[in-house]
Amino acid sequence: MAGLAERQLNPADSFWTWRELMYRFAGRIDPEAQYDIAAQLYVEMLEAGYTSVCEFHYLHHQPDGRPYADPAAMSRAIIAAARDTGIRLTLLPVLYMSGGFDGRALSERQRRFGHSVDAYLSLLSTLRAEQHESLRVGIALHSLRAVPADALAEVLSAIGDAVMPIHIHIAEQTAEVDDCIAVRGARPVEWLLANAPVDARWTLVHATHLSDSEMRGIAASKAVVALCPTTEANLGDGLFPLREFLALGGRIGIGSDSNVSVSPVEELRWLEYGQRLITRQRNVGSSAAQPSAGQNLFELAIAGGLQSCQQEGAARDHLVLDADAPALAGVTPETLHDRFVFAGNRPLLRSVSVAGRVVVENGRHAQAEAIARRYRGRLQALLTDS
Numbered sequence: 001m002a003g004l005a006e007r008q009l010n011p012a013d014s015f016w017t018w019r020e021l022m023y024r025f026a027g028r029i030d031p032e033a034q035y036d037i038a039a040q041l042y043v044e045m046l047e048a049g050y051t052s053v054c055e056f057h058y059l060h061h062q063p064d065g066r067p068y069a070d071p072a073a074m075s076r077a078i079i080a081a082a083r084d085t086g087i088r089l090t091l092l093p094v095l096y097m098s099g100g101f102d103g104r105a106l107s108e109r110q111r112r113f114g115h116s117v118d119a120y121l122s123l124l125s126t127l128r129a130e131q132h133e134s135l136r137v138g139i140a141l142h143s144l145r146a147v148p149a150d151a152l153a154e155v156l157s158a159i160g161d162a163v164m165p166i167h168i169h170i171a172e173q174t175a176e177v178d179d180c181i182a183v184r185g186a187r188p189v190e191w192l193l194a195n196a197p198v199d200a201r202w203t204l205v206h207a208t209h210l211s212d213s214e215m216r217g218i219a220a221s222k223a224v225v226a227l228c229p230t231t232e233a234n235l236g237d238g239l240f241p242l243r244e245f246l247a248l249g250g251r252i253g254i255g256s257d258s259n260v261s262v263s264p265v266e267e268l269r270w271l272e273y274g275q276r277l278i279t280r281q282r283n284v285g286s287s288a289a290q291p292s293a294g295q296n297l298f299e300l301a302i303a304g305g306l307q308s309c310q311q312e313g314a315a316r317d318h319l320v321l322d323a324d325a326p327a328l329a330g331v332t333p334e335t336l337h338d339r340f341v342f343a344g345n346r347p348l349l350r351s352v353s354v355a356g357r358v359v360v361e362n363g364r365h366a367q368a369e370a371i372a373r374r375y376r377g378r379l380q381a382l383l384t385d386s
């Protein structure tokens with residue numbers, strides 16, 4: 001639905017009106033469509049230089065909310081798409097139980113997302129039994145508004161000290177912060193830090209709206225904050241306090257999230273540009289030890305991404321740049337990352353290898369055409385039969 005939610009429908013268009021359109025679209029996706037869409041996305045991600053993807057996956061059931069005959073059918077479509085395209089996958093099935101902080105039931109459009117704690121833990125153990133070198137399975141607690149406090153405690157006690165990625169959307173929207181204060185008497189991150197054992201296994205997605213003490217708490221916990229600058233801009237979320245968080249030693253990764261853009265270059269560029277626009281300064285993402293903003297942000301995002309995905313092998317994946325690209329003319333080791341992040345709009349990648357296998361050559365994924373053909377047919381059908 002990238003590009004389909006940019007027309008004003010009412011003067012108060014916001015994240016919440018975007019979400020209604022997203023729900024209508026998601027309602028039509030079955031496992032075959034899920035496979036075709038994921039495969040197209042993974043080809044685009046690999047061609048852009050992402051070698052791992054964390055799927056915050058919450059489309060589990062049939063449109064009427066009943067589980068498929070295989071309750072993991074939608075997850076398996078994603079696993080197959082990752083295997084067939086060659087990207088590392090960290091699959092994070094989402095626990096989504098209620099429609100708001102008041103504990104209200106899921107709406108009709110949300111029924112495909114819902115699990116009881118028991119059904120969720122059973123899906124998780126099924127999928128975790130199938131992990132391999134480039135497939136990791138962890139958990140995604142959708143958000144504090146969608147996971148009641150007792151369910152959150154139950155899931156965390158069930159997994160105990162097990163090493164697995166634990167992701168949660170948090171403090172993305174000011175309305176969410178206000179609701180959390182009204183119902184739980186604390187800001188979202190403040191509540192989470194007080195009620196969950198947040199540590200290096202955790203990734204807080206967005207964490208846009210933070211108080212100073214919340215920022216210090218996240219940095220001290222060693223959790224990663226997953227920043228998704230193009231989506232956060234597209235949805236009108238707000239700007240993350242990057243400079244203050246980095247000064248505290250905070251850990252960050254980047255994500256494509258809604259996939260309006262599939263480019264680590266654009267995420268890093270807009271991460272820096274958002275900060276420049278609000279501080280009216282330049283090179284906000286640099287540090288005393290690393291004066292290059294591009295290199296500093298790139299290296300922070302790689303380290304945070306490795307921690308967040310728990311894909312240790314990804315540290316040995318390779319991106320090979322095109323030495324003939326005009327934007328790299330005269331490049332030196334000192335300017336390489338800044339050229340990559342800030343110069344021009346043409347892709348600078350020549351090849352990408354994942355787990356020792358070359359998946360992108362001369363800028364193209366080997367199956368790019370066949371996968372795009374299936375995707376176009378699938379999207380045409382999804383957009384016309386409503």
Ligand SMILES: [Zn+2]
Nearest residue numbers: 169205206257
């Ligand atoms: Zn998000």
